Amino acid sequence: MNNKPKISRSVSLYSYQQPYYEGKLDLEGCIREVAKTGATGIELLAEQMIDDFPVITPAFQDQWFGWMEKYGTEPTCYDAFLENRIYDNRTLTLREQIEMMARDINIASQLGFKTLRTLVATPIDVIEGSLEYAAKKDIKICLEVHSPFSFNSTWADGYMRLIQKTGTQHFGFIPDFGIFCRDIPQTMRDQAFRFGASQRGVELVDEAFKERVSNGFVKIEYDLDLGRAHRAYLEANGYSKLMEALKQAGANEADFKYAGKSFTFTWNDPQDLIDNMPCIFHTHAKCYDLTPDYIEPSMPLDEIVAAYKKGGYTGYLSTEYEGHGFLNDAFEVDSIEQVRRHQEALKRAIEK
Amino acid sequence: MFPRQMYNPDSFANVSENGKIVGFSFEMKMQYYRGITLSIIRDIEVEVDGQLFPRSDIRFTVNQETFTLDEMRTVISNRWRFGQYAQVTVLTEGGLCVGKHHIKCTQTIAPSYMPFQLAHPGESDFVIEGETHEQ
Numbered sequence: 001m002n003n004k005p006k007i008s009r010s011v012s013l014y015s016y017q018q019p020y021y022e023g024k025l026d027l028e029g030c031i032r033e034v035a036k037t038g039a040t041g042i043e044l045l046a047e048q049m050i051d052d053f054p055v056i057t058p059a060f061q062d063q064w065f066g067w068m069e070k071y072g073t074e075p076t077c078y079d080a081f082l083e084n085r086i087y088d089n090r091t092l093t094l095r096e097q098i099e100m101m102a103r104d105i106n107i108a109s110q111l112g113f114k115t116l117r118t119l120v121a122t123p124i125d126v127i128e129g130s131l132e133y134a135a136k137k138d139i140k141i142c143l144e145v146h147s148p149f150s151f152n153s154t155w156a157d158g159y160m161r162l163i164q165k166t167g168t169q170h171f172g173f174i175p176d177f178g179i180f181c182r183d184i185p186q187t188m189r190d191q192a193f194r195f196g197a198s199q200r201g202v203e204l205v206d207e208a209f210k211e212r213v214s215n216g217f218v219k220i221e222y223d224l225d226l227g228r229a230h231r232a233y234l235e236a237n238g239y240s241k242l243m244e245a246l247k248q249a250g251a252n253e254a255d256f257k258y259a260g261k262s263f264t265f266t267w268n269d270p271q272d273l274i275d276n277m278p279c280i281f282h283t284h285a286k287c288y289d290l291t292p293d294y295i296e297p298s299m300p301l302d303e304i305v306a307a308y309k310k311g312g313y314t315g316y317l318s319t320e321y322e323g324h325g326f327l328n329d330a331f332e333v334d335s336i337e338q339v340r341r342h343q344e345a346l347k348r349a350i351e352k
Numbered sequence: 353m354f355p356r357q358m359y360n361p362d363s364f365a366n367v368s369e370n371g372k373i374v375g376f377s378f379e380m381k382m383q384y385y386r387g388i389t390l391s392i393i394r395d396i397e398v399e400v401d402g403q404l405f406p407r408s409d410i411r412f413t414v415n416q417e418t419f420t421l422d423e424m425r426t427v428i429s430n431r432w433r434f435g436q437y438a439q440v441t442v443l444t445e446g447g448l449c450v451g452k453h454h455i456k457c458t459q460t461i462a463p464s465y466m467p468f469q470l471a472h473p474g475e476s477d478f479v480i481e482g483e484t485h486e487q
Binding site: 014017018020021022023045047048049051053081082083084085086087088089119120121226227229230325328329 | 353354355356357385386387388389391392394425426428431433434435462463464465466467468
């Protein structure tokens with residue numbers, strides 16, 4: 001008998017946003033495509049694919065569970081957006097934000113999800129104020145650890161202290177594989193050239209990225225002023241130095257844009273996952289460009305999945321294909337094939 | 353984000369009111385990956401053949417409701433869905449002349465979790481035919 005903990009596979013329907021946008025796949029079509037890959041989990045951005053959001057009609061609810069049965073799938077993660085600046089003249093009060101979180105917890109529960117993704121900008125006190133309702137509905141609120149944010153940082157520490165202080169089982173984390181990028185996706189580099197980037201400019205950006213990977217990234221800090229946190233992060237990681245070098249080299253606008261985008265990728269050691277594993281309830285297995293032989297060149301998939309196995313993870317790895325934006329200015333995007341390849345790559349890494 | 357798929361190519365037309373041409377309109381999708389309340393739309397800039405139209409002359413219609421850009425700042429119960437066409441009407445006397453044109457429309461939105469606003473332009477050639485849409 002095999003007693004090894006089982007990692008399951010899911011797909012975020014976010015992966016199919018290009019064909020959905022073009023009207024080639026509807027919500028049921030997306031679920032059908034997930035089932036074809038052999039994945040059993042469905043992750044959903046309700047705000048992306050539920051027409052009546054935030055209203056869940058009984059008819060929709062029936063249809064949703066009908067699809068789960070028909071395709072042999074189950075809901076995994078509900079991706080929420082705490083729109084706490086829905087008015088442009090103020091931020092929602094704490095009470096209003098907790099109410100918005102409750103609305104999403106409720107929808108997640110109505111549709112059978114087990115985890116709810118909340119974004120990096122979610123204030124700690126909003127989460128603390130939502131724990132009771134999350135427990136009542138048995139939904140785990142999970143903070144997405146999305147590049148350039150990372151585990152084992154002052155940003156993550158505050159949330160970790162909340163878990164320790166309350167002992168809650170209804171709050172944890174969702175790592176996004178974008179924090180494990182050892183290279184900039186080639187499709188993004190190719191796109192920069194299409195937009196007019198120069199050979200020298202791209203080289204300078206790539207060299208600076210390599211340097212960050214080998215020397216280590218300075219981590220972003222907790223700050224509710226996200227703009228300030230982001231500027232400090234850029235500065236600490238050599239942004240100004242790179243921009244100055246590009247200027248000296250006579251770089252063009254496309255070079256500078258490529259340079260800016262390069263700071264959205266970070267490399268963290270996958271071993272970082274292990275200490276945090278008891279609080280990781282779901283995972284965004286981000287991918288950009290899978291080769292026909294199931295390699296994602298920008299990140300070491302086997303090494304990442306090995307860390308999950310070592311840490312005893314029993315949740316879902318949920319494919320989140322995000323390479324469409326590097327292609328759709330010039331090419332047709334085959335999201336269905338990219339997701340299929342990524343699922344195969346995950347399956348192989350899990351079974352290794 | 354989706355610059356090639358943004359416009360409905362068949363939607364460009366002059367708009368008339370009581371038989372008089374008062375502007376032109378077109379349909380576009382949002383260059384973002386989820387539906388949003390109109391309140392987080394900060395700007396919609398329309399430039400045709402290099403001419404930028406005043407912000408106050410833009411009208412935005414979605415789900416059978418029409419707003420000015422300033423009015424949209426308080427609209428939290430009308431959502432522009434992901435992949436849904438909304439209609440933009442530009443009030444300009446006489447509309448556009450019949451024939452070929454080029455449009456650049458820039459959508460600026462402010463998702464709460466982003467440290468900066470997103471401004472996504474999309475460009476396209478289009479043709480104005482002789483027929484007009486009566487408002």
